[in-house]
Amino acid sequence: MPVKQVARSRPEVRGLGMTSQRARDRLIERLQGEGIRDRRVLDTLRQLPRHLFIDEALASRAYEDTALPIGRGQTISQPYVVARMTEVLIEHALPARVLEIGTGSGYQCAVLATLVEQVYTVERIDELLRNARRRFRKLGLDNIRSRHDDGRLGWPEEAPFDAIMVTAAGTDLENTLLDQLAPGGVLVAPVGPPGRQELLRVRSTDQGWQREILAAVSFVPLLGGVV
């Protein structure tokens, strides 16, 4: 299945120099070298303008494989991590409805929105959520619903989801989220204290929850309350 294309008529979406298509192509080569294999994931990272998800002052670094600050003490995840988490989320089956916790810049959400039918995303910092929504509109991504709330609660009114991706690290995996997974669904989340976080994949099977540890990772913390 081909990935959904974003609106590219505006010059700032296409980019120039350090934000050009060539810069994106080089990032994709690097991700392939690091083991990212899923064609759909590579195709969508190749087309998405990551430079529009960060402050203009940092735009020249958008296609380095590194996390970058997005304000309010938060970061846009490293492209490799975005690619890998997306890959493991869609590996066994392409989910139709996906819940993301931690909208942040909106980049991971945009990646998901080009691959699946409908994305739901929750962010606790209102200012970040507003910026992300502007980016979704600019790119013509109209299959994203977003909510300003504590994502540890999930989005019960819209549950169950075929897949859930958490992009901030809790000390434990919340049952509240697992309970919002559809049968056969998959959840990917970083879990653990700073310095000892692991990326987990949990699959809901006929025999119960199947947990796998995928990698050591470093994410900002999953915090309570909204601001």
Ligand code: SAH
């Ligand atoms: N997916 C984002 C990553 C942003 S970093 C991106 O691609 O840019 C993680 C985000 O999770 C931050 O924006 C942080 O504010 C948010 N977050 C932390 N705890 C949260 C919670 N309980 N509910 C919702 N969002 C939360």
